[in-house]
Every structure is written in C-alpha cells, then in structure tokens.
Amino acid sequence: MIKGAMTNVQGVAIVVLFMIGSAVVLSPGGAAKQDVWITILLSMLMAVPFVFIYARILQLFPEKDLFEILRELYGNIISKIIALLFIWYAFHLGALVLRNFSEFITTVSLPETPQPVIIVSIGIICIWLVKCGKEIMGQWTGMLFPLLLVAIITQVVLSMTQADFDNLKPVMYNGIQPLIGSAFAAFSFLFAETVILTMIFSWIKNRFNTYKVYYLGLFVGGIILLLAAVRNILVLGAEDASLEYFPSYEAVSVVNIANFFQRIEVIVTIIFMLTGIVKISACLFAASKGLAFVLNFKNYKAIVVPVGLLMMNLACIVYKNTMEMFEWALNIYMYYAIPFQIILPLLIWIFAEIKSRGAKKKEISTI
Secondary structure, eight states, X not given: OOTTOBOHHHHHHHHHHHHHTTHHHHOTTGGGGGGHHHHHHHHHHHHHHHHHHHHHHHHHSTTOOHHHHHHHHHHHHHXXXXXXXXXXXXXXXXXXXXXXXXXXXXXXXXXXXXXXXXXXXXHHHHHHHHHHOHHHHHXXXXXXXXXXXXXHHHHXXXXXXXXXXXXXXXXXXXXXXXXXXXXXHHIIIIIGGGGGGGGTOSOBSSGGGHHHHHHHHHHHHHHHHHHHHHHHHHHHXXXXXXXXXXXXXXXXXXXXXXXXXXXXXXXXXXXXXXHHHHHHHHHHHHHHHHHHHHTTOSOGGGGHHHHHHHHHHHHHHSOSSHHHHHHXXXXXXXXXXXXXXXXHXXXXXXXXXXXXXXXHHHHHHHO
C-alpha cells in the first residue's frame, strides 16, 4: 500500500463516523415526531445527487483534494478566495461540534465542570490525532468502526425491550408538507456535511472507489441514524422524544432488564464521544490543510496546534446556552450551510466537467 493512502474500509469508516458525529447528540428531524423515519429516508434520497457531486469532483482529479482541485480549476488567486470560504466552514463546523459535545457532557454527566475544561480536553485529543497524520487517523478510524458498530447495534437491540410500536402511529397525520422541511434539515445536518471530506480525501487507495466509499458510507450511516431515530420514538414516544435535548441518551437510560442489565447509557456516551472526536478531527484536518494551502505552507502539521486552539476558543463563545445551541442547529444551520454544501460544490462540479471535457477534446485533437 502507498504510504499515507487510505483503504476503502477506512474511507467508509470515516464517512459513517463523520455522519453520525453530533447527529446522534442533536437528533435532527425530531420535529417530524412519529414520522421521523420518513424524514430520514427522504433526507437520504436528497443526499444521493450531492454525494455523487462530491465524489465526482474527486474522481475527475485523481490524487488531489478539494484545495488542489480549486487551484487546477481557477488558478492561484481565485482558488484561495474560494478556499477561504471552505476553510471557514470546516473551522466553524469543528467549533460547533466541539461545543455540542461539551454541552452534552455538562448536561448529562458533569454539570459542575466548566465548559472550557471539557472543550480543551476534547480539543487536545483531536489536535494529537491530526498531528499524527492521515495514515494514523485512517487506521484508528478503521479499527474503531467495527467496535462502534457492534456497540450501536447492541444498545439498539436492548432498547427494544422498552419499545411500544403504537408510538409510530398515526403515519403522516399532518401530511407530506411538514416532512419536507424536516427532511431538508436532516439532509443538511446528517449527510451534506460530508462535503468536508472532499478536503481530505486525496489519499483513498483507489480513486475510482470514491463513489463506493461515499455511497456505502451514506447507506450504512443512514441506516444507523434511522435505527437510532426510530428507537427513540418507540421507547420515549413522539412527544417526549421531541421535547428531550438528547433523546438517544434518554431512550437508552430507561433500559432495565431484570433489574440487572441497566445503565447502558454509558455505552451511548462513549459512542457519542468517539464519533465526535472523529468529526472534530476531520474538520480540524480540513481547516489546517486549507490554511496551509492558502499560506503556501508545505506541511499542514505546522499550523494544526494554533488552528486547534482557535477552534477551542470559538467553541467556548459560539453559544450562550444549550437552548441557543439547539435553536441554531435545528432551525438556522440548514440555511447557513447552503452555500458550502450545495451552491459552491455545484459550481465547482460544473466547471470541473467543462474543463475535463475540454482537456479530453484537446488531447484527442493532438493525437
């Protein structure tokens, strides 16, 4: 294997864990209540064409990440201007996810612990992981993936002992219209954020497997999120699940098998933390790599620490409280993310297709 390359399995693992990330904490799509499963399926369908665009951009320029592709397409100056937009998105998203997890920990486990302590603790781990390099990050994620998959399936199965399938009724009571808005929010929050991975996926072992990595990741991650969302409704009921800040945690906390097997929410907390570290690390990786591109640094590792420290600072001040965090995440973020997830990738893809076809015609004419 080429040094620094990522295998297909490691690529899929990063896509899945990145998608799960803070989604299992904030549980978008909850506004659809008992129809949340329809919302998740609709959001997966919405994601299919955009995942194709993300994978296609990478496939057109083998062994290049998004920043290198921008330079190939737009030249040195314009590429750096566009790169700054993506750098901000990766940096901001990393800070948002970091704050999501610090809020989760202080709410359910350590209410007396100051937010900055938790943010710095998680941030240091992410800085260390990114500093270790892409190969180590891929290997660590690939090793972590099957363990987390087993843990997730186990806690979902155990939660079913408390399930009430009547909680899924009535289906589509309010019609299709409310589901569209919830599906778009879920699409933006769950699947379209994988545009960040185009900034770091220059090292998949076989670039023709980029589609496979993205689509398999979309399918596996989508199924996991679908199971978690349905489990929350079955166990808590539609109303209670929509009112809880962290429904996945609450759904697991009620499990009690023969007064012996209980308190399995510890498993959920561990899953949340490990997936969160993967997502924050990917965002930090993308932001550091992009900034190194703009500043003409040969090695992004030189700026990982300062970028990580700035990300921690932003995470400390980005929200005033938990309610503001949920208001932003569930009602505002989907509109804020449109330029980064939809408009810019669409424009880049169209321009890349035009340039690629022009290059092929020129090559044929010279033969």
